Amino acid sequence: MTKxxxxxxxxxxxxxxxxxxxxxxxxxxxxxVDKATVINExxxxxxxxxxxxxxxEKNISENPRAxxxxxxxxxxxxxxxxxxKASIVGNELFxxxxxxYSTKPGPEAGLRLDNLDYNDVLKFESxxxxxxxxPR
Amino acid sequence: xxxxxxxVSLLKIKEINxxxxxxATSSLDGDINLMPSPYTDIYLDEYILIPDLFAQKTxxxxxxxxxxxxxxxxPTSNKNVTIEGSCNIIQxxxxxxxxxxxxxxxxxxxxxGNWTGKENILDDDNLAKPEVFxxxxxxxxxxxxxxxx
Numbered sequence: 001m002t003k004x005x006x007x008x009x010x011x012x013x014x015x016x017x018x019x020x021x022x023x024x025x026x027x028x029x030x031x032x033v034d035k036a037t038v039i040n041e042x043x044x045x046x047x048x049x050x051x052x053x054x055x056x057e058k059n060i061s062e063n064p065r066a067x068x069x070x071x072x073x074x075x076x077x078x079x080x081x082x083x084x085k086a087s088i089v090g091n092e093l094f095x096x097x098x099x100x101y102s103t104k105p106g107p108e109a110g111l112r113l114d115n116l117d118y119n120d121v122l123k124f125e126s127x128x129x130x131x132x133x134x135p136r
Numbered sequence: 137x138x139x140x141x142x143x144v145s146l147l148k149i150k151e152i153n154x155x156x157x158x159x160a161t162s163s164l165d166g167d168i169n170l171m172p173s174p175y176t177d178i179y180l181d182e183y184i185l186i187p188d189l190f191a192q193k194t195x196x197x198x199x200x201x202x203x204x205x206x207x208x209x210x211p212t213s214n215k216n217v218t219i220e221g222s223c224n225i226i227q228x229x230x231x232x233x234x235x236x237x238x239x240x241x242x243x244x245x246x247x248x249g250n251w252t253g254k255e256n257i258l259d260d261d262n263l264a265k266p267e268v269f270x271x272x273x274x275x276x277x278x279x280x281x282x283x284x285x
Contacts, residue, residue: 018158018207018216020170026162026197030170030207031285032216051285063166071209075156075172083168103172105189106270 002084002097002114003041007125010133011070011078012036012044018075019046019093020067021059021086031055033093034071044068044082046093053091060086066095069103074134079104080113104128138181139279143217146208147176147184149255159186159275160205161197161223169193170207175251180238187251188225188273195225204277221280227273237278248274 004012016034023029033046048056060066066086070078083099100114100121113121139147146155156174171194177185184206188195198204204223209216224236228249232242248254252269 018170020158020160020168020207022160022162022166022168024166026164026166026201027203028160028162028168028205028220030158030160030205030216030218032207032209034214055285059166065167067160067168067170069158069170069172073156075158076174079172081170103170105173107190109190110192 001042002100003118004038004097004100005118005121005125007129007132008078008080008082008100009038011074011080012068012082013038014134015074015078016046016071017044017068017082018071019056019095020069021056022063022065023059024062029055029059032071039094042084042097044095044097046095048088048091048093050091053088056086056093057088060088068095068097072134077129077131077134137279137282139178139219139282142210142212143208143219143282144178144181146210147178149177155208155211157184157186158207159194159223159277160207161194161203162201163197164201167197169197175255177248177254182279183237183239184219184277184279185244185248186275186277187248187271188227188275189269189271191225191272191275194275198223198225198275204275206277216285218283218285219277219279219281220283221278223275223277225273225275230273236276239276244274244276
């Protein structure tokens with residue numbers, strides 16, 4: 001089971017995310033939510049506006065795959081992509097993360113992190129970034 | 137379609153502090169991928185250009201589904217804007233006459249094939265800049281639809 005690191009959790013909760021979904025035929029849609037809550041080791045919750053629900057609910061009903069990229073300065077400083085299974089309950093969007101990738105441009109772009117040992121992911125992060133989340 | 141002036145100004149090459157974008161692409165069966173980029177430029181107020189810095193999944197998606205979507209947040213209003221359209225990657229090795237709408241591969245690679253020659257990518261803290269700026273090509277999105285969310 002995928003386990004988000006404290007740094008990943010702090011960036012997602014602090015900056016929210018660009019949330020990508022797609023129709024079953026591959027037509028992409030992205031919405032941005034500026035806050036998130038990580039409710040367990042791998043699930044992220046977002047509160048959507050009515051318009052945002054309208055934009056993504058059809059995609060999710062026919063194709064539950066979603067991708068998250070940290071918002072604001074997190075798009076650069078927290079170079080992760082989180083992929084997982086999305087579900088909507090009312091105006092709450094839940095994404096159960098099951099794949100995590102590095103998006104740092106260059107040779108590490110696309111490197112899969114969730115299949116590394118958890119302690120190796122922590123070492124990977126501490127060797128590349130000095131922060132443990134967005135500036136407070 | 138022409139992009140509004142505010143978006144053109146945001147995405148054109150500047151000295152530094154460019155607006156970061158996400159490029160969304162998808163496989164034909166809906167496996168969505170988001171690629172962030174702090175580097176963008178605009179051509180003819182209609183085409184958004186991004187250097188390809190090992191965008192491997194993006195390339196796989198575009199090889200089967202030539203659709204792209206750019207997601208940005210406007211700094212003035214904090215509103216999310218998405219720009220959708222046809223999307224392609226021009227790479228070293230494309231014939232110079234290969235055409236993507238108003239652009240040819242020769243022109244694209246001559247003008248944007250060496251991004252560091254066009255844009256100051258200073259980044260003292262090395263938060264955005266790759267250790268080695270090894271560019272594989274140029275990703276182009278033709279603006280065809282804009283949505284203000």
